[in-house]
Amino acid sequence: MEICTIQGCNNKHVGRGYCNKHYWRFRKYGDPNKTLIEVNPPQTCTIEGCMRKYTANGMCHYHYLQIYHENNRRIVISHYSGGTMKCSCCGESIYKFLTVNHDKNDGYKHKRGKRRYTGHDLIEWLIRHNFPDGFSIQCFNCNCGRAINGGICPHKS
Numbered sequence: 001m002e003i004c005t006i007q008g009c010n011n012k013h014v015g016r017g018y019c020n021k022h023y024w025r026f027r028k029y030g031d032p033n034k035t036l037i038e039v040n041p042p043q044t045c046t047i048e049g050c051m052r053k054y055t056a057n058g059m060c061h062y063h064y065l066q067i068y069h070e071n072n073r074r075i076v077i078s079h080y081s082g083g084t085m086k087c088s089c090c091g092e093s094i095y096k097f098l099t100v101n102h103d104k105n106d107g108y109k110h111k112r113g114k115r116r117y118t119g120h121d122l123i124e125w126l127i128r129h130n131f132p133d134g135f136s137i138q139c140f141n142c143n144c145g146r147a148i149n150g151g152i153c154p155h156k157s
Contacts, residue, residue, distance in 0.1 A: 081137040092139035101138040
C-alpha cells in the first residue's frame with residue numbers, strides 16, 4: 001500500500017502521490033500544504049458587558065439590529081416631523097414618546113395580509129417606499145387619543 005508523500009502523513013495514497021486531504025488542497029490551492037488560516041479570530045461584541053460573538057461592525061447580531069432599527073426610526077421621525085422631532089399636535093419633544101401616525105386613520109390596512117407592517121417593519125416600509133404622504137409624527141398620547149376619540153385628538157376637542 002502506498003502512503004502520502006507529505007512528510008508526517010501516513011494516510012493512503014489517492015492521486016499524484018497525495019492522500020485525499022492533501023490531493024484536494026493541491027487541486028484547490030496549488031499547494032498540498034496550504035490550509036485556510038482564520039484572519040480574524042472570533043471576537044466578542046464591542047458593547048460593554050456583552051460577551052456574544054460579533055457578527056457585523058464589531059457588534060453581536062442583537063446590538064447591531066438594535067442600532068440599525070433605532071437609526072431608521074430617527075430618519076423617519078426627522079423626515080415626517082420636518083426636522084423638529086416634535087409631535088405635530090401638542091409639540092411633545094421627548095423622543096421616546098414619538099410615534100408614526102396614519103393621518104387618515106387607515107393604519108388597519110398595514111395590518112392586513114401575510115405581512116403586518118407595525119413597529120420597525122412599518123418604519124422600514126416607509127423608507128423603502130420613499131416616505132409616502134399620509135403619515136405624520138405624533139406623541140403616543142395624541143396618537144392613541146385620536147383612536148379613542150373618533151379621529152380627533154383630545155387636545156383639540
